[in-house]
Amino acid sequence: MTSADLECLELSKHFGGFTAVDQVSFSVPSGSFFSILGPSGCGKTTIMRMVAGFLEPSSGDIKIKGKSVLDVPPNKRPVNMVFQHLALFPMMNIADNIGYGLRRQGLAKSDIERKVDEALERIGLPGIGKRKVDELSGGQKQRVAIARCMVLQPDVLLLDEPLGALDLKLREHMKIELKALQAAFDTTFVYITHDQSEALVMSDQIAVMNKGRFEQVGSGRDLYYRPETAFVAGFVGESNRWRGKVTRAEAGALQLTTDAGLIMTGIDHGRSLAVGSQAQIFVRPEAIRVSRSGDDLAHFENRMVGKVQSLLFNGAASRAILRSAANGDDIEVSLPQSGEYADLQRGDDLYFGWAGEQANAFAAPLENA
Template identity: 75%
Template sequence: MTPDLECLNLVKKFGATTAVDNVSFDVPPGSFFSILGPSGCGKTTIMRMIAGFLDPSSGDIKIRDRSVLNTPPNKRPVNMVFQHLALFPMMTIAENIGYGLRRNGLPKPEIARKVDEALERIGLPGIGNRKVDELSGGQKQRVAIARCMVLEPDVLLLDEPLGALDLKLRERMKVELKALQAAFDTTFVYITHDQSEALVMSDQIAVMNHGRFEQIGTGRELYYRPDSAFVAGFVGDSNRWAGEITRVDGDGLEIRTDSGLLLRGASHGRVLSVGEKAQIFVRPEAIRIAHDAGELDHFDNRMTGRVTSLLFNGAASRIIVQDPEGREEIEVNLPQSGEFAGLARGAEVQIGWSGAQGNCFAAGGH
């Protein structure tokens, strides 16, 4: 199957600075592909090269197997939704959605039909005569997408489109955007620094750092089997320890942390050696909590700790536990059973986790 989008060995330099460093990826038809990374990593530069606003220093960009390097932005079969939606306040909703169609010279009856169809698809039928300032933030977001989709692009580019929304609306729009992508059956390429957005919506995610892709995979693959320390730390929350490897036994290993803890972890296929400096990452939800140490005998990492903080967040509530010598603070998810809901600061608890849940990397990060 021919990908809707292929980026081949893309490089973009600004003087002596390399913003995008030999990046290659392809996006299958009808999929939701996200580029996730911190500010300044190069993800917006990639988006602008795909849209035609920037020329790559080298490499190629193909849409449905045709290079678009020499095609101006207005002639490329892509459209773009920006964080600041740039809707025209002096126009009605219908006029906003039909703007590109009018520019393309379509007859008025055809424009009206396409606008009505788009409003149906975004779940806002019958509002064509309203003004932009009469809409909520989420409705404006949907109108901005409809304005792009009536032009029937092969690929829709979305540049952090939820960044200006409040938290509750942003959570709702994550679900709505995924539904809209399925309704239009169009390939979405989405850039964000918010790992929750990428995990919820995407079929595939590329994690970017310093101009390169660290890993491309599903959200589950990135979360549970990160390829690098950067991915382990950036995607989701983790407890992290640095130290030295004291034992290697197949895929399992032992690390003495810089603070003196002796922890078991797993290399998950990475080649690591005794004496090597390393990092170990453990998700807060991988750690079990108990009142009695005997309940945790099956774990190869276990300790007594004291609760130093309670972080209430409904079903995602956590505690911070300090080890007996006060060397480390460890984040632990509270079980949803409510058994530990009455914990107070200073309470003594038992915690434990499996070594297989500890992702270990060489100190260099891979």
């Protein structure tokens, strides 16, 4: 067990009557990539600003390498932050940007120059020190912003949705690069984002946050395949969802009747839903098998037939929306890319089905559907 670089203990922040962060506790092991994933307004930026020192927590404690930093002002904390819009200093050239923190530490000029050169080397942009900030591309700025923090060798690097402003191709590329940079610098990264794919691709651990609380902390795989709450199931990845009533429950295996009258089986992963209670059921599109003949799907508990309502071509992630013949529900399914369905047309009939263990059922809160 490695020691925790960053620990938050029952951290809360209230703005007037509004609770932005509510009793959040987590610890980030040394050298890991930790993401906080949540919709905008969930309080993730507030957590980050408290860790950086720009906001004072209403209660709770923040520890870095085991020491509380609540009394440490932001310019003395051993954490650095990559801002959402990077916040490179436009009045300085690249070398001065990277050297800013080192100058504040009072290093000798020759040392600063050497360290800046090393950092530029490391981010793969040697020799650009004399350039101006606005002469760089988005990806280069990104790397400079990280280098500017990393030369200070912080215990924790905070990243506040730094990829938000980049175009899609570059963002995909930067995901891989950020992960590589984290490995190269061997520093603890805390990354906040609303983009699940960024979190899933890069993180060792992800905390899914909603309304000021952590819903679940775990690896990307855990969150995706074994979501613990309905919010996580709905937020991470795509899902078909139904609301219904539990009509039979046997050792975790449930039979549910949706509001539209569809009967399906699902499992509750130990959340013990009682007969008669309201439930939400989530089924991932890729968990649904499609076929042109009903026989192939005989081993699935849930079987249906439907008409292709629309085809969503998206390369390898192509989907189809099928309208169930039974009750007119629209269900999204993944299409296998083996070419078998290349000639699928709108209005075609398809059989589809899924195993009961792929349908995740959660107790439904009464207020939000």
